[in-house]
Each structure stands twice: as structure tokens, then as C-alpha cells.
Amino acid sequence: MRPALLSLCVLALLSACGKVEDTRPGTPVAHRQQAFKTILNTFEPMGIALREKRYAAESFLNNARALEAAKDAPWGYFGADTHYPPSRSRETVWSDASGFARERDTFLAAVSALRQAAERRDEQTVRPAYEAVQASCRSCHKAFKGN
Numbered sequence: 021m022r023p024a025l026l027s028l029c030v031l032a033l034l035s036a037c038g039k040v041e042d043t044r045p046g047t048p049v050a051h052r053q054q055a056f057k058t059i060l061n062t063f064e065p066m067g068i069a070l071r072e073k074r075y076a077a078e079s080f081l082n083n084a085r086a087l088e089a090a091k092d093a094p095w096g097y098f099g100a101d102t103h104y105p106p107s108r109s110r111e112t113v114w115s116d117a118s119g120f121a122r123e124r125d126t127f128l129a130a131v132s133a134l135r136q137a138a139e140r141r142d143e144q145t146v147r148p149a150y151e152a153v154q155a156s157c158r159s160c161h162k163a164f165k166g167n
């Protein structure tokens with residue numbers, strides 16, 4: 021085998037070993053992680069546009085709508101007994117269920133407010149609404165997500 025090909029195989033093997041798969045019925049951990057990735061994929065472009073000062077009302081609104089459509093997906097997959105590898109949740113999701121629900125509700129309200137702000141097509145209006153959503157991600161991750 022050519023050396024380059026061999027090292028590619030080793031790399032593939034390493035990443036396969038490093039990644040723990042969710043093998044439980046219904047794969048709730050994989051589902052909620054995928055749902056958070058979708059949330060990130062809709063949210064991130066809005067932040068980049070604002071940071072790089074190239075706010076474009078229509079694409080921002082499309083992302084805000086996509087985020088609103090994605091916002092409900094993770095929560096149903098946090099059932100009892102779903103804290104196992106590869107989950108990066110902290111035990112507090114289950115031990116402080118009401119705190120987790122509060123963070124979730126703050127997030128849901130902020131996402132709807134962001135979509136409404138985006139409808140106004142004005143950068144000064146969307147900026148604080150974007151920041152409120154970002155604060156809600158951070159606040160929940162600080163208390164409920166490990167690394």
C-alpha cells in the first residue's frame with residue numbers, strides 16, 4: 021500500500037475509534053445532537069453577517085425563520101435515562117429539570133422575538149434580538165452542557 025493511502029486509513033480508523041456511537045433504541049442522544057447542529061447552522065450565519073457588517077435583510081430573515089422552525093426539535097429527546105455516552109449534557113439537565121425548562125423557554129421566546137425583529141428588516145432592530153438568543157444559548161450551556 022502507498023504510504024499516503026496507509027496514513028489516510030489510519031486517520032479514518034482513529035476518528036472511528038474516537039467517536040462513540042449512540043446505539044440505544046431510537047438514538048435519542050444522536051437525535052438531539054443533530055437537532056442542535058441544525059440550530060447552530062441556522063444561527064451561525066446571522067452572527068457572521070452582523071459581525072462582518074454585511075447584514076442582508078432577506079437572507080437574515082430566512083435564517084431567522086429556519087431557526088424558528090428548528091427551535092423545538094431537541095427537547096423531546098431529553099427523556100429519563102438518556103444521559104449516556106456520547107451525550108455531553110450535564111447531570112443537571114435531569115437533577116434540575118425546572119431550571120432546564122426555564123432556560124429552554126427563555127430560548128424559545130428569544131428565537132420568536134428574533135424572527136419578529138427580522139421581519140422589520142432593520143439592522144438596529146435585529147442586533148439586540150440576535151444577542152438575546154446568543155445569551156440564551158450561553159446561559160443554558162453554562163449550567164447544563166459539559167465539554
Ligand code: HEC
Nearest residue numbers: 053056057060063107108109123124127156157160164165
Ligand atoms: C435549554 C438549554 C440549551 C439551549 C437554550 C441551547 N442549548 Fe445547545 N446544548 C444543550 C445541551 C444540554 C447540549 C448537549 C446535548 C447532549 O450531547 O446530550 C447542547 C449541545 C449543543 C451542541 C453540540 C451538538 C453536538 O454535536 O454534540 C451545539 C452545536 C449547540 N448545543 C448549539 C446551540 C446553539 C447555537 C444554541 C442557541 C442558538 C443552543 N445550543 C441553545 C443545551 C442547550
